[in-house]
Amino acid sequence: MEMKISFEGKKKVNAEFNGQIISTDQPLQAGGDGTAPAPFTLFLASIGTCAGIYVKSFCEQRNIPTEKITISQKMNYNYKTRLIDHIELKVHLPMDFPEKYKSAIINAVNLCAVKEHLKNPPVIETVTEMDA
DSSP states (O other): OOOEEEEEETTEEEEEETTEEEEEOOOGGGTSOOOSOOHHHHHHHHHHHHHHHHHHHHHHHTTOOOTTOEEEEEEEEETTTTEEEEEEEEEEOOTTSOGGGHHHHHHHHTTOHHHHHHHSOOOOOOOOOOOO
16 A cells, blocks of 8 residues: 655645545644645544444444434543543434444444554654655
């Protein structure tokens, strides 16, 4: 697997992976144009959207409609460490959601690949290479 990162201008940085371009930018107050999410915003969104795909798949396998299901994600920023130190994912279910699946939906969310990678982070190595 390989992803190519390129620079478009000002604070825009793009990632190309599997033929798709993921655009990022910085907000105006950080010197960007605010035309795309910041990389850290995408990181945070990857947690909630990953949980969402597991909820969607779980429900689709059981013919449970997902139109009225949402997930809210709250993040706590620790000003001492300058890091997010707590993330809460709350699955909002409609009143007619089957009672017998309420704990199973939490189990489905906990299978999220992004969450699993945060529990067991990969080694990240940085090197340089001179290209001709």
